[in-house]
Amino acid sequence: MLQWMQRKFFLILKAATITTVVLLAVFCLPDLVRAQSIVDPSSTLQTGVAVISQPLGLPATDIRLIVANIIRIALGLLGIIAVALLIYAGYLWMTAGGNEEQIADAKKFLINTAIGLAIILSAYAIVSFVISKLTDATGDGGQFGGGSLEAPISENFQGSGALGKIIKDHYPARDQVAVPRNTKIVVTFRKPIKADSFIDDTTGDGIFGNCKTTVENWWNDCDHVKNISDNLINIKRADNNEKIFGAVALTSLSTENGVAGIYTILIKPITDAGSANGGYLGSATEPLAYIVRLGSGMLLDDPANSNPSVFQASILGNNYYEWKFTNSTALDTAPPSVESIFPDADTTEDKNSVLQIHFSEPLDPIGIQGKFNAAAGHFVLDGGNIFLKSDNSTLPQGNFSLTNGYRTLEFTPSQECGKNACGNKIYCLSVCDKPGANCSQDNYEVLLRAARTINASSFESLPLSGIADLAGNALDGNKNNTPNSAPISLPVFPNQKQPDNFFWGFKISDKIDSSTPFIQTILPGKDGENITRNQELSMVWSKRMRADSMYNIGIEEKPAHQVPIWKVPFTLFNPNNTSYTRINHGPFLDAIRQYYFPVVSSSVEDLHFNCFYPGKGPSRPVGAGTVVSPDCDDVNPQNCCQVISALNKSLCCNGAVGTVASACLDYLRQNSL
Known part of the structure; x- marks a missing residue:
């Protein structure tokens, strides 16, 4: 009897050992295989998440990875319990001493544990399959494709909401790369700014933001930014936060919407005050990234409202604006034309x-x-x-x-x-x-x-x-x-x-041109779905357009966010006198169901100040496998929403003739479920 019990004990111990090894292989090896593509801190995913999450104060982890890890941990705990039950069943059998009732209980434990283990393994297989398909659908190759997950985004970058609001444009652009080392920086605002709030009158002529008649040395002969700081203007390396030595600040007087003032500032970075040209950004041996920050100490030229800060967090999400660009190792010596x-x-x-x-x-x-x-x-x-x-x-x-x-x-x-x-x-x-x-x-x-x-x-x-x-x-x-x-x-x-x-x-x-432009194509088209976060947003116009009016194109979001999506247009003019306008924008949010409604208002005009009424634009939904609208033109009138009647039919609302813009947006919001 003792020899038989020992034989049974070793068989049960062997089965438990094999089961333990199998469970460890099942629950641990997938993580090892996925280590590079999912959770390796140096992987593309984690690097990208760090960039996104650092300004937000959020964990640098993809929500899909969190869910996957929770499920794996839960299944792993169940597996450990199954192993414990196998060992307990063996213990009951070993110590039965011929007690048939105890042996029967041990058999029941073994059978039920085996069934439970099969269920656990099946559940794990199903979960792994579903997760792999989800990641494949979002552009990740997972452990089978050799790619890396792209972290979903639930909020735009902090400090970016001012672009498209109080900040009209700037150069270099957000995240621009290969910027020449000898570049200057330009920022244009939508309202006049108070130059003496951030510029010292270094030249002593009573004008804030100019140079002497003859400039022999940028630092000696031109007005300076008061101090390089986050409160005013800061230019610093992205890798170590090292600030540049100083900056020259020049202003340009112009008139916008009938109001004269300073809307544009030019910043000449100074890295070497002793050099006539002020030195250069970056390095001659490796690309370097810089962060430009405009702070709350910069004021609007608005004495009626006590010259408030340019940046108001209640409107923009933050009381500052910042962006990053990367210098190349080269200087720009090519002329413009x-x-x-x-x-x-x-x-x-x-x-x-x-x-x-x-x-x-x-x-x-x-x-x-x-x-x-x-x-x-x-x-x-x-x-x-x-x-x-x-x-x-x-x-x-x-x-x-x-x-x-x-x-x-x-x-x-x-x-x-x-x-x-x-x-x-x-x-x-x-x-x-x-x-x-x-x-x-x-x-x-x-x-x-x-x-x-x-x-x-x-x-x-x-x-x-x-x-x-x-x-x-x-x-x-x-x-x-x-x-x-x-x-x-x-x-x-x-x-x-x-x-x-x-x-x-x-x-x-001595004549007036009253011919109206219309939109020929839009991208994404009507009812486009599964749009990628960096999807091009653009339109082609039938005429040469007034570029400055394109800054009036808006993007409505549902749901709205504290930090609005940043946007800035750029227009190219084609030889056939049509125009192509691309709206550069922040990433479309993809961690939640998010709707976007581009709004092209009557303030968008051609070079003769004509709005697109009477006019037309694309009306048909996008076709299968594409996000571009069908062409709307004289050859394809069936693809057009045509506003050609009285003024009570004054706009195209998602491809259909409508009446009131606010009612159109309300309708779109209510029906975006």
């Missing part, structure tokens, strides 16, 4: 036209914004770098602004001359209004003065001497990639019509 113009050279346009010049890269805004002033035989812009001449027309009223990512100059007339189909004002250039003029159209000429180069072999320019890019390279007016020095003698026309200045002529007629 003109890519397209409106009106085109030697063409005739109606008087309700915006003058538009689109460049190959972002420009330095100093000296190319503001209004025209009368001079001998021509008109000259504030700053002395843009000139205009007409034969029989008076001084054009209006304002030149650098917009569209600092790549497009637009002169917007301010002389009201009617209303468009949406009831908004249209504005006109002066035409044949000089005393004694007897004409129906007039000749116009425009000249852009290139910055003066430091020598004949380089496009590197003297500071503030003319039109240049943000690295200080002078305009290459004739695109021959060779520096040319145009004369500066008077009269401007014709003496300065030489490279590298850029100049052209056109005619303006």
Whole structure:
């Protein structure tokens, strides 16, 4: 009997040992296999999560990983219990001493434990299968695909909500890479700012944000940021928070919505005060990332409201704004050039036209914004770098602004001359209004003065001497990639019509263009689903559009968030006179069910101040396997929502003709379940 019991004991012990090993293999090996693709702190997933969660104060763990680990732990505990029950059943059998009732109990424990173990293993297999399919559906290869999970996002970055709100635009862009080391930084606000709240009048001339007439050394000859700090303006390395030495701050006066003030600031980082050029960001041997922070100490120029802070947390989610960009190891030595113009050279346009010049890269805004002033035989812009001449027309009223990512100059007339189909004002250039003029159209000429180069072999320019890019390279007016020095003698026309200045002529007629633009395609299209977080948001217009009006395109969110999604538009102009507008944006949230409603209002206009009414836009849902709307145009009218009747049918609401914009948004919110 003893020999039989020993044999049974060893059989049970062997079975328990094998079961334990199997359970350990089942519950531990998958984690080891997944270690690199799921929980390795150095993996792509964990690195990405750290970037997202650090500003939020949240755990740096994917919610899917949390759920998966909880399930695995629970099943693991059940497995341990099953092993304990097997051992207990063996103990009962061993100590039965021939007691048939105790042996029967032991058999029951063994059978029930085996059934339970089978259920546990099946449950684990099902859970693993479901999790793998979920991760595959969200773009992860899991342990089978060799990829890494992309952490879901439930909130946009803290400190980003101001972009698209009080901050209109900035350069470098958010998360831009390969930024030249010799770049300057530009920020444009939607409201006038109080320059003396963050700039020291280093030059002592009573003006905050300028330089001496001749700049021999940036640090010695220009106004400074008061201090490099989080409260005002900070520029620091992203890896070790090391601040730069200092910064020059220049301002550009312009008029927005009829209000004159300082909307744009240019920041020249100073890393070497002893160098004439102020030194460069980054390193010549490796790319380096920088964080720019604008703090609550910067004030609005709003004395009626006691000059409040630019950043209000109740509106923007935070009382500061910050973004990151990464420098390359190289300097920018390539010159900017003109890519397209409106009106085109030697063409005739109606008087309700915006003058538009689109460049190959972002420009330095100093000296190319503001209004025209009368001079001998021509008109000259504030700053002395843009000139205009007409034969029989008076001084054009209006304002030149650098917009569209600092790549497009637009002169917007301010002389009201009617209303468009949406009831908004249209504005006109002066035409044949000089005393004694007897004409129906007039000749116009425009000249852009290139910055003066430091020598004949380089496009590197003297500071503030003319039109240049943000690295200080002078305009290459004739695109021959060779520096040319145009004369500066008077009269401007014709003496300065030489490279590298850029100049052209056109005619303006005493007529008004009232043809309306429409949207040809949108991306994502109507009712697009399963949109990725970085999905392109764009539209194609039937006409050449006013780039600055694209900043009025909005994005409504449901549910709303404390930190709104950041957004900033960029428009390209096609040779066929259509326009492509892309709305750069923060990541669409994907950890929750989230709805987005792009809103293109009547304030979005073409270059003749026409809104898209009467007009049309895409109406049909996206097709299978695509997120692009079907084309809406004259060839495919069946794909269009057409607003062509009376003003009581004034908009397209998710592809259908509607009446009131607020009612449309309410409807969309209520039906987004």
